[in-house]
Amino acid sequence: MPQFRLYDTMSRSVRPVETQEPEHLRFYCCGPTVYSYAHIGNFRTFLSADLVVRTAESLGWRVSYASNITDVGHLTEDDVADAGGEDKMERALRSKEGEAFANVWDLARHYADAFEEDWRLLNMRAPTVRPRATEHMREQIQAVEDLIKSGHAYETPTGVYFSVESFDGYGKLSGNKDQDTLMRAVRTVVQDDNKRHPADFALWKKDDKHLMQWFSPWGWGFPGWHIECSVMARQYLGDTIDLHAGGEDLVFPHHECEIAQSESCTGKAFSNHWMHVRFLQVEGEKMAKSKGNFFTVRQLIEEGHDPLAIRLALMGTPYGKPMNFTMQGLRDAGGILARIQEVERRAAKEAGTPGTEIQRIYDELLGAMCEDLNTSVAVAKMIEGIRSFLREDTLSAAQAGEARWFLDRIEQTLGMHGRTVEATAAPxxxxxxxxxxxxxxxxxxxxxxxxxxxxxxxxxxxxxxxxxxxxxxxxxxxxxxxxxxx
RNA sequence: GGCGCCGUAGCCAAGUGGUAAGGCAGAGGACUGCAAAUCCUUUACGCGGCGGUUCGAAUCCGCCCGGCGCCUCCA
Structure with missing residues (x-):
């Protein structure tokens, strides 16, 4: 079996994924805030996480996989400096799309359901647990109390803040270590005079006007953005997790703050490996609603694209590089998918014994995935295998069994298959x-x-x-x- | 100002010291009444530029040019 290696943001190098317990990966991936439909850029991150899970499983590992849903309306300026600005969900509720919902709770539930549906359509493994921030309020309050007791947090008239100076390692993930870069990073513009240090970040905000509020030892209010992940990762995966993933934008401040909170609480390393997925661009430009190149999964499906073609298109570039998503690339993926479907039609029901050639192709495919999820090479190997079955006019029983075996392998490792909707339901x-x-x-x-x-x-x-x-x-x-x- | 990434054929994109994967498009062919689909063959003497290290560099080092991301709600 090849060694599973991934780039680690903390050490800035490609390192073996080391599990505390042999062949059992404890993995946490930061999920979305559900104030609108998730777009294909969001899904590039979650798909990369899915490929981590599938690769680990292909190596015979067990995976405890937690991926949260943030259903609390965090603020548009809820950064390290202070929780200011507008509530994202309140704003969504006031928007045109928001008219359909009675309140922010309904809105959150709707988009969370839509998110899980898109997740399934893209054939992504269900996480072992999908915790929601609102369902872990007690634990979050408890964590804040613990941080106050241990001297890492303090109360002010506006809320409870984490004291960055109380934690030596603050900045170790992002490199925002010295005062100068930190001050720039946190934008001193939104300073709060009640805070001891400008970089101190909110653990709890006092606010009895907020649409989503809970009662706490500090009165009515809501939790800071970063505390939920610290709490839920610990609750479901333990004090130290093996791998933590998220979009590249989460390096700072979100993950930096998670580390500070968690390690201050437990005194142990929070995560042994950090994976960050680079952003997706569309037709060479940053995806933005204003540019009209903003796509959701459901939008593309409505236009007639197969969800698996979307999945395949998103695998075209390895997660560690910015990806240029193009409509041409999506159409190309549809063509590859059609060939997989053709092999599916020809394959036997039961998997047979793989010959040395197809075994070699699959070994190279898995090897590519183990080398920092090299999806470009893995997909090339998948195509090589698929072609080997299309080359023959008719497959012998043994070949059809091999084809089944290979299809089972690419489903397990890459999440690709050729089963069509028509095959299961009368068209x-x-x-x-x-x-x-x-x-x-x-x-x-x-x-x-x-x-x-x-x-x-x-x-x-x-x-x-x-x-x-x-x-x-x-x-x-x-x-x-x-x-x-x- | 800090941190980081990229520049490989018309397009997307692997390869990170040993002589350029793969896909799409293009060309030729098989099949077909013609198509479609599928299959076969074919397409970079060169990897942004200039130096350097080396027996050997797309791959390492330096400088330059060009593009981009995060640090601001963001996956």
Missing amino acids: EVPEINGVLITKWIEDRAEAKRAKDFARADDIRKQIEAAGFELRDTPQGTEWKRLAPGS
Whole structure:
């Protein structure tokens, strides 16, 4: 078995993933704040986490995987300096999309459900636990109290703050260590005179006007953004976790603050390995609603893209590099997926014994994943394996069994498969101009038999104009909805 | 100001010291009434530029040019 190595933000090097317990990975990945639909950039991060889980499982490891949902409306300026600004969920509630919801709780529930649905559609492993911030309020309050008792936190008229000077290691993850860079990083603009140090960050905000508020030893209010992850990671995975992941923007302040809180609470290392996923760009530009290049998973699916094609497209560039997501790349992925589906059709029901060649291809695929999740190479190996089965006109029973084996492997390791919706549910037969497409196809076959090719081509053109593609096979003519943009 | 990343064929993108993976597009071919789908073959004498180290560099070092990210709600 190859050694599983990942880039570690803390040590700035590619290191083996070391588990405290042999072959048992304790893994935490920071989830989204659910104030709107998650976009494909969000999912690049969660997909990378999914690939960590699948790679570990492919090595025979057990994985305890926690990925949270932040359903508390944290503030638009809830940074290390102070929790100021607007509440993200309150703002969402006031927006046009927010009109559909009675209150922030409904809004959070709706987007959390949508998030989990998209997660499933992208064929991502369900986490062992998916804790929610609002369901761990007592634990968060307890942690804040502990930090006050141990001298790491203090109360002010506006809330409870973590004292950055009480923790030596503050800045070790992000490199924001010296006072000068730290001061710049925390933007002294939003200083609070009640704080002992400008970089001190909120653990609890006092606010009895907030739409989401809880009662605490410091009165009504809500928790700071960073404390939830510290608390939930500890509760479900223990004092020290093996690997912690998130988007690159979370390095500072979020993960830096998590480390400070957790290590101050336990006196132990919070995480032994840190993984950060680089941001996704679209057509070479930063994704932004204002640029019109902002995509959600459901949007792309609605446009006719297969969720697995989206998944495959997102694997085109390894997580450690910024990725340029393009519509062309998405269409390309759809083409690869079609070939996987073709092998799925030809494969046996039961996996057979892999031959040395296909075994070699899979070993290289897994080896690439173990080397810092090199998805570019892994996908190339997957295609190599898929092609080896398409090369033959017909597969022998042994080859069909090998094909099944390989498909099972790529499902386990890459989360890719060729099972189509039509294979499990009877497809709805569409009508064209009030006539079933199957009738049009029969008419065309009739014309072909009569050698009336002009009429046959005319029928095909009509069907294509309606957005369907025909494919003549030895078993007869099949139809398929045309992929968008092709 | 701090931290970090990237520049490889028309496009996307691996490769991090031993002589350029893979995908898309393009070209040719098989199959087809013609297509579609699928398969086969083919496409970079060169890896932003200039120096240096080395028997040997896309890969290491230096400088330069160009692009980008985070540090601000953000995955």
